[in-house]
Amino acid sequence: MAAHTESHNPALLHHFATEEQQRNSASFGMWIFLATEVMFFGGLFCAYLIYRRWYFGDFAAASTSINAKLGGANTAVLICSSLTVVLAIWAAQTSRRALLIGMLILTMLFGLTFLGIKGIEYADKFHEHHVPGASFSFDHEEIPGNPGHYANPNHAQIFFALYFIMTGLHALHMVIGLGIFTWLLWAAWKGRFTPEYHTPLEIGGLYWHFVDIVWIYLFPLLYLIDRHT
């Protein structure tokens, strides 16, 4: 979609009748794409749901071993980045080029912060041998609220597998998002966006917010299982 705007002048592409048609098509297309993304993550959520019901205690033990404070901080970081995205679009709508560029840079900084914190989290898990695979170990970890009960390492491994795949795919989406925003920044720098024409910003923003929404679910589901003991 973004590729459509290569012509310097935000001109109407030949096959659209009006600019509005072009803009509506682009945003509608993005929403449809997000629908496929929902189903993409949906398969993982379905697997998660089933195993969480089966192995609740083991999932709780595994979840408790993750640093929820880092996860919480990351949630806040993403929420802030979503705010900067809407502010960037607002800046484009009101012809504030400096603000637009500032907000885009801020968004990307938040995104990088998120990935950095994520990296710390992954490093912790790596040191604790909680990465599924040959070196995985989760022996003698008590199930929260059940003294004397130890989590089954195999079941904990399923949790960590889902944790790494879900957060990993999410992080991959963040990286792609950063790529899109780099391009948006470049285009904003060139002064391509005007109050009349800023479709790529809106499209990129939709994508960024979607990634945020996925995280809003991942945070309680992966980090906050049975924390109350």
Place this chain on the structure above:
Amino acid sequence: MFDNFPLWPDRASSMAGKVDALYIFLIIVSGMMTLLIFTAVVYFAARYRYRKGVPAEQIEGSTPLELTWTVIPMGVFMVIFIWSAVVYFKMRTPPRDATEVYVVAKQWMWKLEHAEGQREINELHVPVDRDVKLIMTSQDVIHSFYVPAFRMKQDVLPGRYTVAWFRATKPGTYHLFCAEYCGTQHSGMIGSIVVMEPAQFEAWMSGGSGGPLSATGEKIFAELGCATCHRADTQGRGPNLQGVFGKPVQLEDGRMITADENYVRESILDPGSKIVKGFKPVMPTFQGLVSEEQVNALVAYVKSVSQSGAATGKSAAATEPEGVSGKAQGSKVQ
């Protein structure tokens, strides 16, 4: 030529007739529908073929007609659904007093063990007119136990039991197929079911066996030291297993569960997953320590100490493990 050109499979189980009846009903229904549509298409195509100067007559459609051919098929479908569901429920509900055969599937072989202890490979001997329940599991991938003459099929999964049953009605030898693709020699994972007259079957059964499966299980039970905790009185660290099988069990998290084959199996291989109320999760897992056949024997044993009908007879056996348990404990202390 027609000796070797059958158009209908053997009908050799109590379910076969029921499935065939439904199948014939469906053939008639769909045959009628096909005939209706084909006749209409052929007739219209011939009757209304293009003729110069005769234009087509435009018809917009007809809601009553649409409703008719929505509602009538729906009605027919519901009849099929209910009938087929009844048949399916019969297939999936093994009769209570069925003879039990434990099946272990592996690439690419069927291993079968009668409750009485006879072991067979790729062949199963059963008496005619007796309910046989198959308790099946796989050592590796998914297989499927399929006997066309019995109209019976059930996937055999690794990691749990699936259950099927049949009641053979006609002596003879029938194909046993693996119906779920399981790797290179999938088409070689075949065998036969030999249905015998009761007298013949008894004769066959009397030939060599290492004693009933439950006795084998009892021996393993003792060897593994299970009786240390699962004592016949109530003072053990684990639940008393007498009379447990087939009964509801209250778990520590409040759930009620029926102690079926899968539950006993899970309790051996993953004891932490379902703790009986009032007990501590102290039992170690036996995953990897016992083979599928040994798990089957243990399940058969747990079952045998729970059969109420033979309660008195079994209680004698049940006292025995106590002696054995002392031994096992002793050996453990050493």
Place this chain on the structure above:
Amino acid sequence: MATGNIPPVEREDYLNKHYGVGSWLFTTDHKRIALLYLISITFFFFIGGFFALLIRLELLTPASDLVQADTYNKFFTQHGMVMVFFFLIPSIPATLGNFLVPMMIGAKDLAFPKINLLSWYLYIIGGIMMLHCMVTGGVDTGWTFYTPFSTAFTNTKIVEAGLAIFIAGFSSILTGLNFVVTIHRMRAPGMTWTRLPLFIWAHYATSIIQILGTPVVAITIVLVAAERALHLGIFDPKLGGDPLLFQHLFWFYSHPAVYIMILPSMGVVSEIISCFSRKRIFGYSFVALSSISIAVFGFLVWAHHMFVAGMSVYAALIFSLLSYSVAVPSAVKVFNWTATLYKGSIHYDAPMLYAFGFLGLFTIGGLTGLFLAALGIDVHVTDTYFVVAHFHYIMVGGALMGYLGGMHFWWPKISGRLYPEGWARLAALIVFIGFNLTFFPQFILGYLGMPRRYADYSHMPEFQILNVFSTAGATVLGVGYLLPMVYFLWSMRYGKPASDNPWNAAGLEWQTQSPPTTFNFPEEPVVTWEAYNYDEIDKGQKEVPQVVG
């Protein structure tokens, strides 16, 4: 009835506007992309067909004497993977759909032409990976990849094949996305929803499935690959996972995927039947809505593939009941097509013969679907040749008949040439006979109990005679498929030039020149008539509305 009204002078069209490889590889014209797809899917069709022929040859005799079991297993796996993911799913949408969707709604192109080209490249990358995978070892799990065999046991190239399907899947998603946006946003003035050709409705329904179903199989493939590489346990019972979860996720896509194949074909048949009986389709709105309901209900029925898989009895009951919900709209369609013939003025041109063939084969395929939805019978016939016969009746008898019918119907528009009618009728007949000879015996084989995916049946010689019929039929069928390819190619050079509207058909695509110009219409058409206004066309009250250029 086709008319070859030779245009006196060479006109500019989408084929002759630009020349050179680059003008094709970097084109964003939906018509050229459709042709790129046409060439590539034809290639994969013959690859898949080649495997089919080898399978049939092996099964001619009971023993596995032509090839060993491991090779045979790769044959049917690769036949399935190639045919499903690289032929049937893109077949009509990516070729005829790509070519016609914009034209039928009066648009200049799809909403996202570059994404359209991207999806062809994704398809090609996936296809090359699949070819590479097959040449360097292949896969032997069956196209269904059941775990734990695929994740922990087979040592063939699952990950590469999975990746190929993953990439091709995204091509399919992008096609669907493009269609939905185009149908919503790009319709010409006056082209209201109730004036849309049923072909468009069918593609709209198909797109819904592509958009919402494909990502689920994509993530399932990711999980299989991860499981295989790291032994996570998600699908492995030894590590606490559940192999049935794989089946749930897999069939959530792969059952609706059948409707990705058959719905567009239904759309084609609606166009053909209407045109060759010179009538508006009977019960237009019911046919249109039944497409949507097939797409929606199609998502509710997936676990009927799992009645003996170890699922709960109650779930089996629900899924069986829901399965009938998708049979109702299919039946409604068949009845409406039949009713359309009533009091028509029926022409027997090759496209119509294919449509008749579709009607017959789809009826049989659909009705045998009832057998499989019926729990008590499914237990006996699932995983046997009955299932093989059933889904070939749907996917080959249905989808492929529609595809060939559509190719003939729109060939004059695509190429600007007429195909040889006599040969085409002959081919339609050969395909119909060959198909039935191949697959009808398999219903009987299935009820007799012959399991699928058996390389060797030497202990069951009683199955041979039916297998011989089937193999004989497959050879006939093979000839039937080769014929159209030959005469289509022939007609590109030697065929009579086609007029703009050789069938005198309704529909915007016929109101522009054959072959069309790059942007389809000289100026944006304004639609003032209902779909399938054959009465107006034939009475001559209204000339076939010409968009003047």
Place this chain on the structure above:
Amino acid sequence: MSTHSTSEHSKSPLTTYFAVWAALLLGTWLTYQASLLDLGRYNSAVALIIATTKALLVALFFMHLKGASEKLLKLVVVSTLFFLILLMALAMFDYGTRWFS
């Protein structure tokens, strides 16, 4: 989209944006605190309700779903969620009833 964004622009959407932002941060804090309370089986319900509220806020205000000029986008969202829930519900139905059979 253009029509609504200009109309929103005239009302200056900034207050809304900052209010939503604050609500989202509050929600995050609430989720974390709620997880520390022992609510029995309601812990996950509370977590999911808060998460869904947050997701709705983002979708409605940041992604402008609320002001979208046509119902089409809402239809896309609703039908996607419908199929997602369908996948989970029907699969869970199998898992939920396996022990009974």
